[in-house]
Amino acid sequence: MDLPADLSTVLKPIEEARGLPNACYISEEYYQTEKQKVFFGGWAALAFISDAPNPGDVCPVDFLGMPLLLVRNKDDGLKVFQNVCRHRGMILVEEATHLRGPIRCPYHSWSYDYDGNLVRTPYVGGVGIDDHENICPKDLSLHEIRSHVWQGVVFVDVSGQAPAFNIAHKDLLGRWAEFDQPYHLGGAASRFDMTLDTNWKLAVENYCESYHLPWIHPELNEISPIDAHYHIEHDSYAGQGSRNYRQLIGENSKKFKDFEGLGDVWDGQSEYVALFPNVLLGVHRDHSFAMLLMPQGPEKTLERVALYYADKNIDVPENLDMLRENARIWQDVFNEDVGVVQGMQKGRHGMYFDGGKFSPVMDGPTHSFHKWVARTLMV
Numbered sequence: 148m149d150l151p152a153d154l155s156t157v158l159k160p161i162e163e164a165r166g167l168p169n170a171c172y173i174s175e176e177y178y179q180t181e182k183q184k185v186f187f188g189g190w191a192a193l194a195f196i197s198d199a200p201n202p203g204d205v206c207p208v209d210f211l212g213m214p215l216l217l218v219r220n221k222d223d224g225l226k227v228f229q230n231v232c233r234h235r236g237m238i239l240v241e242e243a244t245h246l247r248g249p250i251r252c253p254y255h256s257w258s259y260d261y262d263g264n265l266v267r268t269p270y271v272g273g274v275g276i277d278d279h280e281n282i283c284p285k286d287l288s289l290h291e292i293r294s295h296v297w298q299g300v301v302f303v304d305v306s307g308q309a310p311a312f313n314i315a316h317k318d319l320l321g322r323w324a325e326f327d328q329p330y331h332l333g334g335a336a337s338r339f340d341m342t343l344d345t346n347w348k349l350a351v352e353n354y355c356e357s358y359h360l361p362w363i364h365p366e367l368n369e370i371s372p373i374d375a376h377y378h379i380e381h382d383s384y385a386g387q388g389s390r391n392y393r394q395l396i397g398e399n400s401k402k403f404k405d406f407e408g409l410g411d412v413w414d415g416q417s418e419y420v421a422l423f424p425n426v427l428l429g430v431h432r433d434h435s436f437a438m439l440l441m442p443q444g445p446e447k448t449l450e451r452v453a454l455y456y457a458d459k460n461i462d463v464p465e466n467l468d469m470l471r472e473n474a475r476i477w478q479d480v481f482n483e484d485v486g487v488v489q490g491m492q493k494g495r496h497g498m499y500f501d502g503g504k505f506s507p508v509m510d511g512p513t514h515s516f517h518k519w520v521a522r523t524l525m526v
């Protein structure tokens with residue numbers, strides 16, 4: 148499709164800029180363009196490492212309609228494949244499961260190992276004959292999708308053309324280098340999902356800013372007030388930090404273990420960053436979280452949240468109350484945002500809305516995101 152004509156106004160200095168036009172939030176045609184350029188054209192978040200925790204685990208992911216398969220292989224590495232058999236294009240795996248043998252296609256039983264190699268082709272040369280000179284297994288491996296793990300999240304580059312993840316995101320990796328250490332999911336109590344009637348971009352935009360704190364999160368604003376926040380603005384990520392992070396303290400003054408070797412600055416500081424396009428990350432001395440935004444269409448978004456901890460043995464019954472409490476605190480905060488994120492989506496059907504006017508002081512991170520989207524679409 149032709150992009151909305153006024154996209155260039157998004158790129159102007161914040162004082163003159165307008166936000167992305169309505170079509171970017173409600174048009175099916177625009178959504179298809181965005182899917183190709185924004186989600187399939189470079190690195191995007193796909194899944195959690197905890198979606199396939201053990202060797203032999205396979206987890207299908209519908210990535211904006213593209214069938215992908217997350218596989219934990221025998222070396223404990225994660226790989227992502229197109230979830231499609233090389234024979235007649237059958238979907239290979241329909242549900243997350245633990246496999247003992249190879250990945251077997253349910254149609255004619257062609258089978259692949261966890262590195263995507265075709266290892267069995269029963270009767271392919273006729274009944275009882277499992278090979279044929281025309282069928283060359285090494286040419287028929289599963290199509291591997293380039294992937295990278297960071298912050299407990301599996302990222303993919305469907306295009307295969309993006310710069311290496313460590314290069315593309317070197318600034319954020321540098322900023323949070325201290326958090327580049329093993330992350331451990333706090334079990335089922337540390338995972339929850341929400342489905343919102345909104346475009347995924349509005350979830351990013353709302354996450355980037357602290358402007359709404361006093362009105363949408365009055366209780367959080369008591370602990371971590373708006374004036375203790377600072378903005379984070381960059382070409383490929385944006386968000387906010389707080390200088391007033393207070394750890395959860397359980398019974399008998401119990402606390403979660405800190406990540407190892409953090410500088411003193413993190414004693415009372417936390418940061419919340421949207422890594423474009425679709426993952427919202429938060430880091431604290433004693434836990435981190437990631438929210439994956441999985442678009443289900445222009446006006447529906449699945450939000451998948453996981454909380455991670457430093458302690459390898461975090462997922463034990465004696466920690467359950469605190470794990471539940473920490474997840475509840477975050478779920479309450481995210482629930483408080485639902486009304487405005489869905490309300491902004493409804494607002495995008497107001498035909499005279501012009502993308503909106505940014506506050507030059509408060510909306511810088513949101514503008515950074517809009518500029519990134521506009522630039523990515525205009526390439």
Ligand code: FES
Nearest residue numbers: 232234235252255
């Ligand atoms: S489609 Fe998979 S084996 Fe035939």
Ligand SMILES: [Fe+2]
Nearest residue numbers: 353363364484
């Ligand atoms: Fe919020």
